[in-house]
Amino acid sequence: MLTIKNLHASIEGTPILRGINLEVKAGEVHAIMGPNGSGKSTLASVLAGREEYEVTEGEVSFKGKDLLDLAPEDRAREGVFLAFQYPVEIPGVSSTNFLRTAVNQVREYRGLEALDAVKFLTMMKEKMKLVEIDQKLLSRSLNEGFSGGEKKRNEIFQMAMLEPTLSILDETDSGLDIDALRIVSNGVNQLKSKDNATIVVTHYQRLLDYIVPDYVHVLYKGKIVKSGTKELALELEEKGYDWIKEAVDSEATV
């Protein structure tokens, strides 16, 4: 579904991603872990099409299409969804209007008919249950004044509404209490199918108890320096990143 080959990206001339290779197949869950500042969010943003990042080398194909060639909105319409690490507050834009516009533009692109107000509301109600999000939140401006946890829940709610094929969850678990974590993970798990894939960026093993990954990758200094199965996450939880950092850094000095 997603093939990343030798991806290099920089921001304002500073290289951040330095040769990422990753293959994600339908039905899989990949976890990306790594110390702060290693480039996890950068990778997520580059996949979603953030213009500030300049791709200097490499290629990304998504369902056979050159992903890097598409505008951010077309990537979303093709089925890429990024749950932001820091969802943006947008005062004055109502959550409902925003979602309806988004859902219908995505549907139109996918050759589905637009939802009228009633159908949209029905769909909203159904998906709201999935992440146990309060109706009151959605009658407010988009993310405005939402707590950290509410914002994250809203991200997963949007994901449920947009029905993506590839979801990239950037630290969706950070700032969630244990109940919220369970609810959000349940939501993600219910949306999982053999046809879609999920990339979860996280610092914490506890999320991976709920969303069980098929593969775990460690990103460090803009590269995937280690890959393994879910046991790797347990090992990282126990030993931290130092042993990996040391191995990589000593290799680099040789």
Added chain:
Amino acid sequence: MSTLTKQNLFEGFLETSFAGFERAREEGKASFLKQGLPTLKSEEYKFTAITKKLEQSITSFQSAQPFAVSQEEVKAGIPTGFEGTVLVFANGHFIPELAIDAAELTFSELSEKPETAVGSIARADKDPFAALNQSSFYGGIFIQIPKKAVVVKPILLLSFNKANEGQLIQPRVWIEAGDFSEVTFITHTINKSETPYFVNKVVEIKGGVNSQIRYYRVQNEGKNAIEASTLETNLLQDSRFTSVNISLSGEMVRNNLNLNLLGSNSEGNMYGIYLLNGKTHVDNHTNVDHTIPHAESNELYKGILADQSRGVFNGKIFVRQDAQKTNAFQQNNNILLSEDAIVNTKPQLEIWADDVKCSHGCTTGQLDEEALFYLQARGIDKTQAKGLLLFAFAGEVLEHIHDESFKNYCTDLVQERLGSKF
């Protein structure tokens, strides 16, 4: 600062004789000659080179004459969804025959108003263009809302402007809202010519005790129109005045909005949006004068400027020594969509009382790129995402339009302009 040569532009014009109001006209003319046309050295006009603009576009002035407007044109000019009284003006001249649903309304030619009223609220010595209007306005209308009358449906002042080069349109309106009355005015202009002309308008409003007046204006002048306007309101005890001004086009527009809070517990609200593109220049000068204790003023102006447009906001809050317990709030926010667009914003607070609550703030920035990306990342087309964000920014002002159908009309206009209508 008077620069005598600058009078030349209006010299011949000022020699023309106008019927009625001899004393008021003399006073206006003398005041105009004394003040002279503003230059960039005049503090109040330093960002708005209107004199130069007039000189460049127009060589000599003459009064624009009324012209025939058909009932069909009137119908077509009424904002969608509007229901209420319509008063029609052609080049500033009131055309009584074209009025719609006006039987209940008390109005007359301004000439039936005692001469001393003219210029008693919008004083000639405060602004050269107000003085020019007072010297040479033609026709004009006087509208009276009787004591305790609650006019439920809004009153539309519908102006048709069709001027040839060099023509001067000088409307003058006097509104008296009686004690305990309530009324909503909407002003709307239909432009019928592409040649440069100059509209110089004065509106004087007297808000009686406990009256409530709303005054909404859409400025959608021709792109070659140069406009100066003064709207000045006196507010007595417990009265409330709300202005919403939406500027969308014109070559150069200068709006003076002056509110005089003369009675305790009076409230003045000033809201505005300016959405500018091309080379349009819009200058909003507002002035609220708190003269007595326990009055309140609120102000919010929002600007979105594209291309080489230019916006000026100057908001003066004057709190006199006696005006204790004043509440005054002012906010001006701007988004610049191009590197060539300019905005000059200047809050001007002059506070002589010590027990007041006063706040002001102004911001000028660009469209929030992060927010834009967030919307795009959800599948929303970039242009539409921009439109959504811009409307979210400016739309707040429209919330202050009380009349539902006019609010919808303005929402449509604004969304259309911002590309957020889809």
